[in-house]
Each structure stands twice: as C-alpha cells, then as structure tokens.
Amino acid sequence: MSIEVHIAGRGRVREGDETVDTDQGAHCSLCGKDTDVVVSLTPDGTGSFGCRDCLRARLEATTVAAYLLQESKGLPWGKISG
Secondary structure: OOOEEEEOOOEEEEOOEEEEOOOOOOEOOOOOOEOOEEEEOOOOOOOOEEEHHHHHHHHHHHHHHHHHOOOOOOOOOOOOOO
C-alpha cells in the first residue's frame, strides 16, 4: 500500500520520496475544496484524496458507530435500576 500526500504550493511525498513542485495543488475529492494538504484514499496512492477535516470527520464517525453498535450497552451512568 502506498500513501501519497500533496501539500499545496510545496510538492508531494509518496512512500518517503519527495517531489518539490511549487505548482502542486491539494484538492479534496470528498468535499471538493482546495485545501493546504490532502492524502491519498486508494491503496496504490493514486486517484482520490481527502483533506484533514474530511478524514477527521470520518474517523470520529467510526468511533461513534462502534459505541452505538457495541454488544453490551449496560446501564447508563447515574441510572438506578428497580
């Protein structure tokens, strides 16, 4: 798996190999915005790229989903049964 990072106005890094390119853009395929940095979303490091905000939102969604879909929910804090 390759990870490629594009930094607007500076260049790109793929698997530790840097390419300086002052014309490099950083366009997020998820939100459609031009931003300061994006990272590849595909295993080969080509194709779609995501920005920090989009990736952060998706990571937080995995945490919430894991909590909501846990097997044993137990009693909420402060609730007294009976």
